[in-house]
Amino acid sequence: MKLFITLLVGSLVLSGCATLNKEECLTANWYQIGYEDGAEGYPETRIKSHREACAEHGIKPNFNDFKKGHSEGVQLFCKPRNGFAEGSRNRSYEGICPAELEADFLAAYQAGREVYTAKRAVSDAERSLRNNKKEVESLKKRIAEKKKVMLAQETTVATRYALDAEISEMQKSFGALEQQEKQLLVELNQAEADLRRLESKYAYY
Helix, strand or coil, X not given: CHHHHHHHHHHHHHCCCCCCCHHHHHCCCHHHHHHHHHHCCCCHHHHHHHHHHHHCCCCCCCHHHHHHHHHXXXXXXXXXXXXXXXXXXXXXXXXXXXHHHHHHHHHHHHHHHHHHHHHHHHHHHHHHHHHHHHHHHHHHHHHHHHHHHHHCCCCCHHHHHHHHHHHHHHHXXXXXHHHHHHHHHHHXXXXXXXXXXXXXXXXXX
């Protein structure tokens, strides 16, 4: 079954917008296609895309078979573990789960979204820290270059005074960036702690 899903997804990539190619339309097992669509979390309305794809080849989907298969596939999809996986990948939920399964699915989906949000917070903190470090390195380089010019024999006294003032302001900015780096490290550590807590909390999924 997993192999079928892999092949189906691969065909979608290769065929562009069309959900099925000519050969798949001609040999279609509409119950199986419905089942796989349901198991992947697609809504029943996906048959419209199949209808459009197969209409080019004079083939009409068997809606009854597709619907039966889809109903079966949805039962597989609407498990809490899948809900958590969908949420943690920030995938949208199409509202396809029956009432008797939806509550548990959505609870797990929201838990997954919490983990996703926590991962994003870690990623954002890491990116901010990287950017801050780049600014620090860039500023250090500029300060060194200005000091080199200031100490050069050919540099006039007036220019030296001006460069000294510039360097003084840049060093203030350097100090501010160092303080910001400390704060960003605190935020990163907190974000990582939050993520570990949530991953431990929802480890049963």
